[in-house]
Each structure stands twice: as structure tokens, then as C-alpha cells.
Ligand code: ASP
């Protein structure tokens with residue numbers, strides 16, 4: 001049995017949390033490595049240091065030093081402490097140097113991801129010393145050291161799986177075979193020029209799956225602060241429950257639209273190799289969690305989960321040219337997403353293009369459409385809309401699914417504002433007005449998931 005365990009920011013958030021994390025790692029004796037996030041709050045603080053109101057460097061390094069020393073204090077033995085302190089100081093001075101470079105240089109993008117990645121270097125070091133104190137043969141390794149290769153735009157890279165796999169076979173697999181417990185930095189890989197490239201916020205989940213893929217793990221365990229995926233947001237549906245088991249495809253849909261249980265890209269590397277992903281709660285280790293793997297039979301229930309995303313707007317773009325100029329659609333979408341705005345759904349008709357974006361960026365996104373004045377007749381925005389994502393592989397084998405789902409929408413007097421069906425076999429996504437959204441979710445849950 002070979003497992004990759006990932007611990008998030010809350011599981012690394014204090015000495016107490018790290019001690020609990022170390023207990024969990026020590027409770028197994030199979031081959032194992034951990035991929036870790038920064039201590040909670042640290043990545044945010046690093047990003048703040050890149051802003052205009054960033055703290056003075058010595059003051060900031062002091063804060064980080066204190067935070068990690070607090071976590072180490074009761075958990076690292078006096079024998080190991082000098083070694084830990086030396087390595088911690090080494091990492092802190094590396095960070096100080098980088099912040100200076102960042103603040104002096106005009107080409108800041110060059111240092112941005114390296115800076116953002118620093119919290120993981122500090123947390124992995126600390127946890128590995130805690131494990132050594134408990135007798136494990138543990139070592140901290142950076143993404144550079146194990147060879148996680150990344151490509152893509154700054155702040156939003158992806159792993160290059162074949163290159164990463166061949167590196168990990170050389171760097172990590174032998175350590176696992178020797179019974180060592182490597183603690184690896186999550187969140188980033190290294191680009192073609194040897195520079196850190198992060199995988200987007202929450203990217204450590206994805207790092208763990210990339211490592212699991214590379215070393216052919218049996219399971220990737222995502223240790224977080226919730227019990228797993230749920231059949232609905234428990235704040236909306238009282239009866240919502242933890243989902244024991246689901247298919248890769250269902251998890252990918254839910255991770256994208258639903259609660260932030262998992263970084264949405266986590267599923268893909270795991271699925272490629274058939275590595276199971278298990279979501280577990282660090283603060284409730286005996287809970288069964290959610291097991292995600294390739295299911296060979298479909299669910300009896302129509303739906304597995306109903307996710308809800310509020311705070312969205314529907315932008316309707318009217319143009320009689322649309323149907324004759326397909327490239328116009330592409331250019332409009334490009335303009336809307338130019339500043340990184342996420343497009344959650346798109347729907348087209350003969351002369352209308354409807355695009356769903358977060359409400360917070362909608363005015364700016366529409367301002368970027370000014371350049372299309374000659375082709376676009378009107379732009380209308382409907383704010384306060386919510387996206388409902390009904391997910392279940394039970395949909396694959398039943399007919400009249402849409403009719404059943406939209407009947408539930410009508411039951412609560414809501415109006416379907418936009419539908420994006422068919423892109424996925426196991427998810428039906430549609431928009432309703434924000435004020436009715438919770439009612440729709442409750443009704444769907446009651447009818448097709450049950451108490
Ligand atoms: N530390 C990074 C973040 O806060 C990555 C992660 O935690 O997954 O986004």
C-alpha cells in the first residue's frame with residue numbers, strides 16, 4: 001500500500017493542528033508521503049507583501065518566525081531544535097532576499113510565484129521535524145527537489161505529468177521504498193526555466209494528485225477540515241449528508257461548481273491512473289469521508305448532490321451578426337475573460353449570447369465590450385442570479401431527467417433563466433434568480449436525494 005496524504009492550511013494551522021496531523025501520519029505504517037499547504041493565513045500574507053501596503057521585511061519575517069516557532073515549540077525535541085532553527089533561518093533569509101528583489105524590480109511577475117510558494121517551504125520543514133521527533137524517518141522536500149514540472153500562466157500553472165512522473169520515479173519512489181516519510185511542498189511546480197509556478201489558490205490538493213499519479217499511489221488522501229463532499233450545502237439543506245462514494249466525473253463537476261472541498265483539477269491526474277481520492281477530516285479522523293474512484297455501476301438515485309453558486313450575473317449580448325460570424329463569439333468571450341474573469345456558463349441562440357460571470361466583475365467585463373459597438377446591438381445584465389449544478393451519474397440511465405428537475409424548479413415558483421445541459425452527461429446546470437435558489441436546492445434534495 002502506497003499513499004499520498006495531503007494536509008491543508010487548517011491542518012497545518014498551529015502547533016496543535018500539526019501535532020494532530022503528525023498523529024494521523026504516524027498511525028499508518030504503509031509507504032507514505034505528505035504534501036502540505038502553508039500554515040493558514042501565510043499564503044494570504046505573502047500575497048499582501050506584494051501589494052502596496054506590504055509590511056517592512058524584518059517585521060514580516062519576525063511574524064513568520066514566531067508563527068512557525070510556536071508550532072514547533074512543544075513538538076520538536078531539544079536535540080533536533082538547533083537543526084530546525086538553522087534551516088528555518090535559511091528559508092527566512094531566502095524569503096527576505098526575494099522580497100527585496102521583488103520590491104526593487106520592475107518585472108515583478110518574475111518573482112511573484114516564487115514568493116507565493118514560500119509558505120509551503122516553511123510548513124513542510126516544520127512538519128518534517130515534528131515527525132522526526134516522533135521517530136519517523138522524515139525529510140522535507142521542495143517541488144524543485146522532487147521535480148514537479150509545471151507550465152502555464154503565472155499564478156495558474158498546471159503540472160506536466162509525463163516529465164513529473166519520470167522525475168518522481170527517480171527522486172521520490174526510492175525514498176518510499178526505503179520507508180522514509182517525505183513531506184513535500186504543495187501548491188507549485190517548476191517551469192521550464194527552473195522558476196516556481198503556482199497552481200492557483202488551493203492548489204496543494206492538485207499537487208497531491210500529481211504526486212500520487214507520478215508514484216503510482218494506491219490512494220491520495222485529502223485531509224481537510226470538512227467530512228467530505230456533501231449532498232448539498234448543509235447551511236441550505238438541513239438533511240444534507242456526507243457522500244460516501246462517488247465517481248471521478250461527479251467529483252470533478254462538484255469541485256468546480258460546489259463547495260470548496262477540493263481544487264477542481266485534483267481529479268484529472270488521479271483518474272488517469274485510476275488512483276482513488278479519499279477526502280477525510282483531520283478533525284474527525286474516524287469519519288469515513290468521501291471515496292472518489294471509477295464506479296462501475298451507476299447510482300440508483302437520480303442525483304448525488306446539488307451544488308449552488310450565488311453572486312452571479314447573466315450578461316446577454318444581442319447581435320444579429322452572431323450566427324454569421326462564429327468568431328465573434330470567441331472574441332467576445334475573450335474580451336469578457338481578459339482580466340481572468342471566470343465564465344461559468346455560455347448559451348447561444350441565433351442572435352443572443354448569454355454569458356455567466358461573477359457579479360463582482362460584471363461591470364468591468366461589460367466595459368470591455370465597448371470595442372464591439374459596430375457588431376453588438378445591446379448588452380443587458382441580470383444581476384443576482386444563482387447557478388444550480390445537479391450532479392449524479394444516475395442521470396445516465398434514466399430518461400426524462402430534465403423534466404423531473406425542472407418540475408422541481410416550477411414547484412417552488414422559480415424561473416429558469418438559462419440552461420446549459422448536455423456538455424456533461426452527469427450534470428445539469430441551470431440558472432435561477434438568487435432569491436429562489438435555496439428553495440430550488442431544498443426541493444431537489446427532498447425529491448431526488450432524500451433525507
Ligand atoms: N497555500 C496555498 C493557498 O492558500 C495552496 C493551498 O493551500 O492549497 O492557496
Ligand code: MG
Nearest residue numbers: 008202205261
Ligand atoms: Mg483547500
